[in-house]
Amino acid sequence: MNENKPLIFITNDDGYLAKGVSVLAETVKDMGEIVVFVPDLPRSGMSGAITTSHALRAHIYKREENITTYVCNGTPVDCVKLALNEFLDRKPDIILSGINHGSNAGISVLYSGTMGAAIEGCIFDIPSVGFSLCDHAADADFEETKKVVRKIAKKVLEKGLPKRVCLNVNIPAGEVKGIKVATQTQGKWVSEYHRSKDGNGNDVFWLTGNFENWETDNEKTDEWVLANGYAAVVPVKIDATAYEFVDELNNLLIDKIL
């Protein structure tokens, strides 16, 4: 490896054949040495999942000038863990995850494999950013997205991020007016399943659904920012403690003797 250049580690959750990850590597390849380490299958919705039931393996799939691509039989978090523990000679200077085909705004940050990988990078104390384009199409147009990626990757590579904070960047389809810092929109998914029948007439359930936005008028939220044509950057924490509730919880459980 070339130790003079920054090491840029790239992963995703749509797998090694996705357009989004190739675009991401191409977009930043002049900024450092690139290692792409990605799942061998689409692993959308994998969140922070890790593989505990079988062994992992990984191999080099492609070597191009400045870009080495590994394929791994694990989740996005497995890719980060396995690469950093066993495959890389040095610690990456930045971890970029994506570019996801589809939004990870709002509550979807909790289900997203793209963000699972970015959060894992953050646990490793490496500045980490997840990128998602709000377009599920396999051949989505990433031209505007590339500008957002370059701008944010450059800034983060230059300035870093605070400990235990990573970024969830969502980019609207079509023209992008600019970038806005935002908060995670409160809401939930509703009407989540399409019921159909298998070949024997038994009910089966396919995940689908709509995001019910509980803060449609809040201009600070990522969903508002996206709906108004801007890329939304939400800073995401890895410490999930609800500190503001600690005292109340102490009162709630006041009798703590068994």
Add this chain to the structure above:
Amino acid sequence: MNENKPLIFITNDDGYLAKGVSVLAETVKDMGEIVVFVPDLPRSGMSGAITTSHALRAHIYKREENITTYVCNGTPVDCVKLALNEFLDRKPDIILSGINHGSNAGISVLYSGTMGAAIEGCIFDIPSVGFSLCDHAADADFEETKKVVRKIAKKVLEKGLPKRVCLNVNIPAGEVKGIKVATQTQGKWVSEYHRSKDGNGNDVFWLTGNFENWETDNEKTDEWVLANGYAAVVPVKIDATAYEFVDELNNLLIDKIL
């Protein structure tokens, strides 16, 4: 369903055959009507993962007095989503997840399927608690744990929890001195893989590792509380926004025009 009694929804990530989930249902069965809806296989480490690649199905596995058990081919979060969208006639009054065989303290809250399910319950605006015993043994002794479960389940059923906050309850093996409210211990897993060979002599990697605690002297953390013989209750948020970093991030990305 009996609409007079509270509906207690139970799931886990160790699957329908795990001792922990049977113990959990038995421990609270006098408090309400019990629906157990659990994965058909161990799904440890599944975090907030959802199944997007194939259809889900579920069936009743067992009907006992006051306890109906469903088995589902999904993750812990799938179990919560599918049951609440398609199988239950009314909204549960409480969601209990576990009892997990093994700790989910510290950073493990982010990988835990047990906590993935509790977090999903919280997204559905239902008071939700994940329970984990710090003992991986399949035949672990849950006698002390039952006391903690009863106490917390009763309190939460009676008083509820704030919106967007659920509880991560970890219980030490052996005698339990009492219950303490705690914070998520900062730290990370290290030496995460055991390398071995498959039948063809290729490298394969098995997940293992040790938790490196960065706050060994902090008496407020869940790891400290557990090491000192108490059950640790951490309030966990579903809003991951790092609000304290929003202003700084606005400065970092000051030039937001593309």
